[in-house]
Amino acid sequence: MQTRHRLASAMKYTLFLFDLDDTLLDFRASEQLSFTRTMRELGLHEPGAALFPDYQAINLDLWKRFEQGTVTKDFLKVERFRQTFAAHRLELDAEAASRLYLESLSETVVLIDGALRLCESLAACGEIGIITNGVDHIQRRRIASSGLGGYISFIATSEACGHAKPDSRFFEYTTRMARSFSHAETVIVGDRLDADILGANRYGIDSCWFNPGRLANASQALPTCEVHRLDQVHASLAGLARAA
Template sequence: MQGIQPFRTVIQKRYRHLFFDLDKTLWDFETNSQETLRDIYFRYRLPEKGIGSFEIFFDTYNRYNEELWDLYRRNSIAKELLRVKRFTLTLNDFGITNGNLDRDMAHDYVTLSPEKTGLFPGTLSTLEVLKGKYHLHIITNGFEEVQHKKLRHSGLRGYFTEVITSEDAGVTKPEPGIFSYALSRAGARAGESLMIGDDEAVDIRGARASGIDQVLVDYNNEFPDSEATYRIAKLSELLDLL
């Protein structure tokens, strides 16, 4: 078999519609979240209230945030409570028990973070090339208002024809319902579509179960055994595939 190169499916297949996940695929959730928390740390004068450094505040917040998200995933806490409690517990750690501060900070976090504009390197330049050749769409788990705000503020909106949120679809990825809804909104067939996302369980398995090929964007090399059709380490590698 020496010298015989297998044909790559990508050469044979004609994709027409590319569906992108938003958070942690295009929009840099971690960086934007950290920036928002830094704004909040200074806005509420936390250094003067006894929280000596942003790093300590950030580490404490992250610890509680992760614990509460674990509870949320097990349906043990409501999202509204999670949003406030991660600040309540953080402040309590530093002896701050002011009744409204946690609520104000929680409100600011949810309001301000979607206005952040951090994208992964190569996002705009890659989309710029792809938009001339394919129909580009978004499929995202999240709220209409929040996800649209992120797209507008970060300059992404103009690249996408259809933006499908789970709130609008009434179902979340990886449920097949959101993919069939997205295909119908875009006027696309599964066989000519490609889903691009960072989450093996949500984006990749969801799309595969709906007959859509998938690209895993594995920024941190977390899924070497991914079952995705393709796996790339950064967004610009899409241009080698497509």
């Protein structure tokens, strides 16, 4: 208890904004489980080895276009399946695939190691908010299924906001949801340099890059600190307070 109190008193941040997918929740694991379940529901019990990787590549491209504002989320949700099926000459219903996949995604929740303990410790220091470009009602259901909901004060989604990370308007929308906000006492924790860290840079707040793959940073985004495991986050953020 005394250790937790010392960590809380040393922490300069009072608002912690967490990306959800591949930061707190293992989206890649959930994605593959949901995709496989969807294909089986559509009658494709033995999808080809390239089907899921091709879907991932198409999906990633469409999400980048969404973040650039060139496609809508409703278009993306169906188009990723339409393109995948077309590439493999499969006569499957893309709209049905989208619906089944999203339903499954909220039921196949996998936590990143250390997520629950981290949220518990940071909730003792301040307020935790979720920042996500994902589908609003699906993300809320996934959080409810994850066991993290009791530590989270609010959920900001691009769908509800109308703007996506890294757009500063998304962060303006987000911080209005917090109990209190100051740039100096807010930090973003996320795995995406181009969305989370760049968004923090543009909005003038600190950031912690969750980089479990130890990837090189070849981008213009500049994280305030970097961690490779979630159990390093609390100490790293407290260390920034001591260095200030």
